Amino acid sequence: MWRRVTSVSHLTFAHKSTVNKNACTFKCWESFTTEIPRKEKTTYQRAKTPFITFVLGGPGSGKGTQCMKIVENFGFTHLSAGELLRREIASNSADGIMILNTIKEGKIVPSELTIKLIQKEMELSDNYKFLIDGFPRSEDNRKAFEQIFGAEPDVVLFFDCPEDEMVKRVLNRNQGRVDDNIDTIKKRLKVFTALNLPVVNHYLEKGKLYKINGVGTVDEIYKQVHPVFSSFHFEVRV
Numbered sequence: 001m002w003r004r005v006t007s008v009s010h011l012t013f014a015h016k017s018t019v020n021k022n023a024c025t026f027k028c029w030e031s032f033t034t035e036i037p038r039k040e041k042t043t044y045q046r047a048k049t050p051f052i053t054f055v056l057g058g059p060g061s062g063k064g065t066q067c068m069k070i071v072e073n074f075g076f077t078h079l080s081a082g083e084l085l086r087r088e089i090a091s092n093s094a095d096g097i098m099i100l101n102t103i104k105e106g107k108i109v110p111s112e113l114t115i116k117l118i119q120k121e122m123e124l125s126d127n128y129k130f131l132i133d134g135f136p137r138s139e140d141n142r143k144a145f146e147q148i149f150g151a152e153p154d155v156v157l158f159f160d161c162p163e164d165e166m167v168k169r170v171l172n173r174n175q176g177r178v179d180d181n182i183d184t185i186k187k188r189l190k191v192f193t194a195l196n197l198p199v200v201n202h203y204l205e206k207g208k209l210y211k212i213n214g215v216g217t218v219d220e221i222y223k224q225v226h227p228v229f230s231s232f233h234f235e236v237r238v
C-alpha cells in the first residue's frame with residue numbers, strides 16, 4: 001500500500017529554494033506497510049539538486065533539434081512541454097480538447113496543467129539533468145513553476161532566430177502538427193513576442209541566459225551550445 005506524501009521539499013532543491021522556502025515541491029509515493037517492499041526512489045527523488053535547463057526560442061528556432069544533441073552528448077532527459085501536451089491530446093484525457101483548441105490558436109495552456117505534466121515526467125525519471133523545452137512560455141508559467149518547484153532553473157538557453165527563418169523551417173517540418181500552418185504560426189509568433197520574450201528578459205537580467213545565434217547549420221549552432229554544458233563539467237559522452 002502506498003500513501004501520498006505531500007511535501008518532500010527536504011529531498012529536492014535544498015540549496016536553490018530562493019523563491020519560496022515553504023513551497024510545496026514534489027510529491028512522491030512512499031510505502032507505509034511492510035507487506036509491499038519499499039519502492040525504489042529514482043535518482044531524481046534521491047537527488048537534492050536536480051539540474052534544470054529551460055530551452056526557449058520562437059516556433060521553429062531549433063529547440064527540439066538542439067535538445068537532441070545535448071541529450072546525446074551530456075545525457076540529459078528531454079522534456080518538451082509541447083510534446084507532453086500533444087501526448088495528452090492523443091491519450092484522450094479530459095483536458096485533451098481544451099489543449100487541442102489552445103494549440104490550434106497558438107495560445108498558452110494554463111500553467112498548472114503543463115507543470116503537472118512536467119512534474120510527473122520528472123518524478124518518473126531516473127535522471128537528475130533535465131532540458132525543459134518550450135517552457136516557460138509566459139511570466140505566469142515562470143512564476144507558477146518557481147512557486148510550485150521552489151526553485152529557479154540553473155541554465156536558460158535562448159535560440160535567437162529571425163521570424164522569416166522560423167516560418168520557413170516550421171512550414172517545411174512535415175510532422176503533421178496541427179499548428180504548423182501559416183495562420184497558426186503568425187499567432188504563435190505574436191504570442192512569443194508578447195509573452196515569451198519577457199521571460200527571456202527576466203533571465204537575462206538574472207544573469208542566467210545563454211543567448212545562442214539560431215541561424216546556421218545544426219552543427220554550427222551546436223558549437224555554441226556545447227560549451228555552456230561543458231562549463232558545468234558534466235561527463236561528456238563519446
Ligand SMILES: Nc1ncnc2c1ncn2[C@@H]1O[C@H](COP(=O)(O)OP(=O)(O)OP(=O)(O)O)[C@@H](O)[C@H]1O
Pocket residue numbers: 057058059060061062063064065066082134169170172173174214215216217218221
Ligand atoms: N539549424 C537549422 N537549419 C535548418 N533547419 C533546421 C535547423 N534546426 C532545425 N531545423 C529544422 O527546422 C524545423 C524546426 O526545428 P525544431 O523542431 O527543432 O524547432 P523548435 O524550436 O522545437 O520548434 P517548435 O517550437 O515549433 O517545436 C525542423 O524540421 C528541423 O529539422
Ligand SMILES: O=c1ccn([C@@H]2O[C@H](COP(=O)(O)O)[C@@H](O)[C@H]2O)c(=O)[nH]1
Pocket residue numbers: 059080081082083085102103104106107108109110114133134135136137141179188
Ligand atoms: O508550455 C507550453 C508549451 C507549449 N504550449 C502549446 O503547445 C504549442 C506547441 O508547443 P511547441 O513548443 O512548439 O511544441 C504552443 O504553441 C502552445 O500552444 C503551451 O501552451 N505551453
Ligand SMILES: [Mg+2]
Pocket residue numbers: 063064080082134
Ligand atoms: Mg519543438
